[in-house]
Amino acid sequence: MRMVPKLMADRSALILYESLSGNTAQLAMIIREFLEEGGTVIERMPLRSFLHLSFADAEEITQKTQKILIGTYTDNTHLPPEPIEELMETYSFPDQHIAAFGTGDTQWGDTYCLAAHTVARHYNSPYPVLEIEQMPSSSDQEKIEQWLEAIDND
């Protein structure tokens, strides 16, 4: 039987993602679909749009939820991507738990999905990091669901 994560009693989550060629955006979309199936109210927003908000507007969005899911690609020439760096410098999210997810390419070896791990470490995330190779496919479904269950069950 398929477990449908609800992300805690408040049933809300914010997904912020940084994506250049679309892989991480697609992963963010899949995550949103899974959560919406479980009745969770999701706000999904490109990180660059979030960073353009006023502090008041950003706070209005973040205060609605206890969990923020942050996704990023990894580019070893600039680790982490600049918008992720700006987010970490600007927002501390003291009232939320952060979960990190990323897409990457295993051929980069030690830096595979490193930016997502940087986000997790920076925000002291209590959750595992979801790593997906390039564009997510149906074979990643179980891994994504397990990750959401880990977030759900804290």
Ligand SMILES: Cc1cc2nc3c(=O)[nH]c(=O)nc-3n(C[C@H](O)[C@H](O)[C@H](O)COP(=O)(O)O)c2cc1C
């Ligand atoms: C110049 C360049 C450097 C990259 N370096 C890394 C890396 O160090 N680690 C990694 O896991 N992936 C690396 N990648 C792969 C991307 O992170 C991967 O393709 C990712 O899915 C892109 O996400 P996006 O489509 O959301 O932009 C690199 C890709 C490029 C083009």
